[in-house]
Amino acid sequence: MSKKTLNLQTTGPNDTHAEVMGKLFVDGVLPLALLAEGFAGGYSGAECDLTAMHARMETAADAAASGDLGGLERMLAAQAQALNLMFTELARRASANMGQNLTTTEAYLKLAFRAQAQSRATVEALGEMKNPRAVAFVKQANFAQQQQVNNCTPAPAREIQNPQNELLEDARHEQITLDTRTTRKASRSNPAMEALGAQHRAEDGAGQSKGCGK
Structure with a gap:
């Protein structure tokens, strides 16, 4: 038969019973000792002391925490x-x-x-x-042949372009000036540079011009 009496030892001179119980329950070992005592008490003829079980579980927990x-x-x-x-x-x-x-x-x-x-x-x-298995920390795997992966490299900030402003700038610097005046009739101040007039064109379809001998 199990003994459900738990002998508690205060850790400080001014610790009350409630403070000690709170520390033990938060520590996590005492609730598991109570759970184990509940299952172990069902065996016929088995006698389990709660204080001894709690002390043993604390020893095992301390050993595991230290690496043993x-x-x-x-x-x-x-x-x-x-x-x-x-x-x-x-x-x-x-x-x-x-x-x-x-x-x-x-x-x-x-x-x-x-x-x-x-x-x-x-x-x-x-x-x-x-x-223990060896753990490999892989940031990124590259399975493509033509793929380049730059880890931990910040991407450069892209320059924000305004197509409308570019078009306006090109039109301002590369503007073509068109002559919108009406076409004037050619003067006779320089006949030599004048276009072929009526007196130099052919008289008939044979291609002979006026004033040219055969």
Whole structure:
């Protein structure tokens, strides 16, 4: 039979009972000790002292915090063995109901496979604890052949362009001046530079001009 009396030790001369209980519950070890005591008290003939269990769990927690994982490794190894025994017993019960009650057989098989999966997960956790996997931090992987990736390089700020202003600027600096005046008639001040008039054009379709001898 379990002893549910917990002997508390004050950490300071002025600590009250409420303050000590608050620290223990926030620390996290005492609630788990109470939970473990509740499950352990169900065993026939088992006697569990709550104060001793709390002290033992505090020792294990302090060892794990300091880097000593030996206690946790032993715990995981024992859990894997216990889960394997659960799988064996559940599978045996499923086999005993095979051919008689299909629903019961299926229920036992589901529970057996769950216990097997938990046992495997516990073994994997133990293996990773003993041999941690190397973690590679990859920022970005480049699988393209023509792709260039510049990590940690800030992109240059793009210059904001205004197409309308550019068009106005080009029109202002490269403006073409058009002569909008009316066309005047050519004067005869320089006949030599005058266009061919009526007296120099051909008289007939033969291409002979006036005043030119044959």
